[in-house]
Amino acid sequence: MxxxxxxxxxxxxxxxxxxxxxxxxxxxxxxxxxxxxxxxxxxxxxxxxVNSTARSLRTGRSSLVALIVPDIANPFFAQLAATLQEELRGLGIHVVVCNTRARRDEERALLAEAVQQRFAGVVITPFRLLPRDFEAVTRAGIPVVVSADVPFGPVDQIMPETRTATRQALERVTAARRRRIAMIAGPRDATGGDPRLELLRTLALQFGTSLPRELVVRGEHTREAGAAGFAELMDRRYRPDAVFCGNDVIAVGALDKARELGVDIPGDVALVGHDDAVFASLVRPQLTTVRYPAEEVGRAAARLLGERFDGRGVHRTVRVRAEFVARASA
The missing domain is CATH 1.10.260.40 (lambda repressor-like DNA-binding domains)
Known part of the structure; x- marks a missing residue:
């Protein structure tokens, strides 16, 4: 042999x-x-x-990292998974992608499975988890990296810096004399609320407009919710002339419904997404959006895990800057 x-x-x-x-x-x-x-x-x-089996026997842990995301069908998370896998390959670490469908019971079950299987680490975008839900994982000594818009306590975290990009999106919209700003936002019970909504509401005041309660509709971060939300907004007595979306998947659903209703984008309504998913430049009209780079998030997560594997004890927060991408929809 x-x-x-x-x-x-x-x-x-x-x-x-x-x-x-x-x-x-x-x-x-x-x-x-x-x-x-x-x-x-x-x-x-x-x-x-790389002899990952030998290392697993030596450390008592598997050579697997769990990437836990709310919607693997969203290209943002697919790109995050690809980047994380590529970055960790040199360490002999393999990535297992777990889809929660944004359900709290699925999120909790997958964290419990990571403890039971002695995973080398967890990277997670939580949707309905609470900070206390990570206690069992951290007690087991498993490094956790949380990618979220709000703090999650004593874990390593990746957070977006979106204020400048959101301001630029509002500048573009209001420069076209659009004042009736609306948003198709996420669900009310998401952990930490909806920071993207609150940021947009705060910044809108600085541009001499507002984001009134009647022009905010909520739903899951899905294409179907985007279509339903846009239809609801178009049924208002005073229709908005600009609609911001919680992510690009929602925005594509809004585009679908706009075509069905005969609403011209951007002639009648400007449309702004979030994330700059791969399809944002493929749809028609091309989607104006706030780019939150999945590749940078994946690289940051890999770096944080690598530092933990090397023995770093202090928790770190890495901020990833978003960029405004102007296209045809606004």
């Missing part, structure tokens, strides 16, 4: 130390391009793979 190729074998073939091979695989430290090329050539020639 052929013996397994080790990191030391790769190091000898490349003429470097085993530590350098580790740095190339994990990305924890910079490596000169020519050195990286030599290591990668040795890896390819020898057929080296």
């Amino acid at each position: 052929q013996e397994r190729v080790t990191m030391a074998d790769v190091a000898r073939a490349a003429g470097v130390s085993s530590a350098t091979v580790s740095y190339v695989l994990s990305g924890k430290r910079p490596v000169a391009p020519e050195t990286r090329a030599a290591v990668e050539a040795a890896i390819a020639e020898l057929g080296f793979t």
